[in-house]
Amino acid sequence: MDTEPKKRVSGCPVAYGLDSFGDRWSLLIIRDLMVHGKKTYSEFLGSDEGIATNILINRLKTLEADGILSKSRDPDNRRSFTYALTPKGKDLAPIVIEIIRWSGKHDDRPSALKPAVRAVEEDPDGFEKRLRGACD
Amino acid sequence: MDTEPKKRVSGCPVAYGLDSFGDRWSLLIIRDLMVHGKKTYSEFLGSDEGIATNILINRLKTLEADGILSKSRDPDNRRSFTYALTPKGKDLAPIVIEIIRWSGKHDDRPSALKPAVRAVEEDPDGFEKRLRGACD
DNA sequence: TAATTTGCTTGCATTTTGCAAGTTATTTTC
């Protein structure tokens, strides 16, 4: 595996969070697991934002090494692997939800997508349960 | 001003949030404003994590351009400027809080700092009000 | 008036990201 970004040592909880998932791609992978029910390398690769293959595999390995997701073989297809959120990964749901709320309030671009924003506002607890459960 | 990182165009609220503050430093500056009451360039520069001067000024300008913080002259010192969170910036408080909670639960390093974690758990609403008010 | 402080800028090396083109081990299709 090639190198992962260096981690800071300040002890600050915000810095720990940023060291774990504070980059351009990690939370999008986690979003795909939670919101879109994606589970495999090629599903993640197909997302709208267009992550590069080497970055994707690096993030998957780093997130696995950090205990945020787990990897297992697909029992039905020997060349396929299934990624799932661990409990530590599922605990990111409130962060994802608050980002969705913030963007829902402040993203004024016409292209802004609002379905998830509406789902959060209509039933926050149900939405969180959905995010935690979608990746089992 | 030198170039700011490119923004994505997917319309996804999670991607919009990451484009706005999803890098190694932005949320640490916002933490300094909210949690530590810092307001000036040199106060941000003094934080434990050790941001470089060119990165700091770049992030301050980008966050200002994105409407997350505002810059004004210090009336008492003509070479000093005061940075403050806008309403859009203050609305990041719930995200910061959820990151603190997540790290408080999952950072097992002996060096992990817990005061803010305890403050959040003891009085979440009061803590959020403090974060929103500390930067006026 | 000589430091010192504040808020920057600049140049350059290192690290990370992004793109494109492989590669290998399975399935699928014909």
Next chain:
DNA sequence: GAAAATAACTTGCAAAATGCAAGCAAATTA
């Protein structure tokens, strides 16, 4: 059963972002 397709990567290289160190001008303090 051979050929094509698919899934999960790997590799090489260019571009962009980050990090480090040294400066610099205007305002303030000693």
